[in-house]
Amino acid sequence: MGCVEFLKEKLGERNFKLTNQRKVVFEILTEKKEEHLSPEEIYEHIKDIYPEIGLATIYRTLQLFEEIGLVYKLNFDDGCYRYEILSPNNKEVHQHHHLICKKCGKIIEVKEDLMNSLEEIIEKQYNFEIKNHIVKFTGICSQCRNKENNNGNRKET
Amino acid sequence: MGCVEFLKEKLGERNFKLTNQRKVVFEILTEKKEEHLSPEEIYEHIKDIYPEIGLATIYRTLQLFEEIGLVYKLNFDDGCYRYEILSPNNKEVHQHHHLICKKCGKIIEVKEDLMNSLEEIIEKQYNFEIKNHIVKFTGICSQCRNKENNNGNRKET
DNA sequence: ATTATTGCAAAGCTTTTGCAATAGG
DNA sequence: CCTATTGCAAAAGCTTTGCAATAAT
16 A cells, blocks of 8 residues: 555655654555544554554654655644645645635635745745745635525524 | 724624723734734733733633634644734735745745635635635745855755 | 664643632623 | 623643663664
């Protein structure tokens, strides 16, 4: 499962060791790439196949993965960080657009990238070398909008 | 100092009380509107003029302010949330573009808003009602780029 | 063989909460 | 007067750290 070769290479570049724990975290992240897993969630998934792993190792591994550019750390204001694996094949993909529903908390991914023009302006005007960007839109998702209408616009908390 | 009338009105709308503590937090946020203060920092500022205030009150006040749309909660991945007061006069301003330097951690505000076209697409295509958005660009700021060049591209950690 | 990495438990943070005292409308 | 709000201290997360044991090159 997953291209462990890529992981080995990435680790090797900086003389980090390829351990089983790192392999397993990498595999879970690859397998669940759509899910924005938190350290805790990753831990729960892994305990099934690797019961002796420690939560601290997950944290350390994620930190390392972020450092070597293997994952992207996301914050959806829900009390923990979440991690998204970066595609091994596409070095250009650094966009993260997320729609966060204020009602149900659902997170929707956006594929479009219309940020390029903004990036150009920023790079020029602020002389800021953009490495990555994250865009969070908060609002009400289509599902919750429908519910609202069915309830005759009744307010929820 | 600050337009406390606006605060009173905002609180009144939802039958919240205008306490001294809330007034003071509002004033600090207004005064330091460029600084993205954390609860702890706000607490430190306030202790000078209001020594008996409790940190928990700051937290509760900020939560309340966010709920009534008086502040915007920001996360710069530095271990705490930070708050930005929303301009009383401009209900249209909901854009928050920040440039975060990966080297020195400096946060630069961007005024431009080229997000409107992206927003339109998202609203249509995902039927998602956008209430707010936050854009974080991470990269290297002009100052650090200069330093890098002076050091002949030596890598820093 | 050496040194990085791990697991565990403890500690460190920021943030939240329970409760009696206080103060605002 | 009545109830929301506060301060304090304790608790509750999430995350990090120290250290001896273990595993990778």
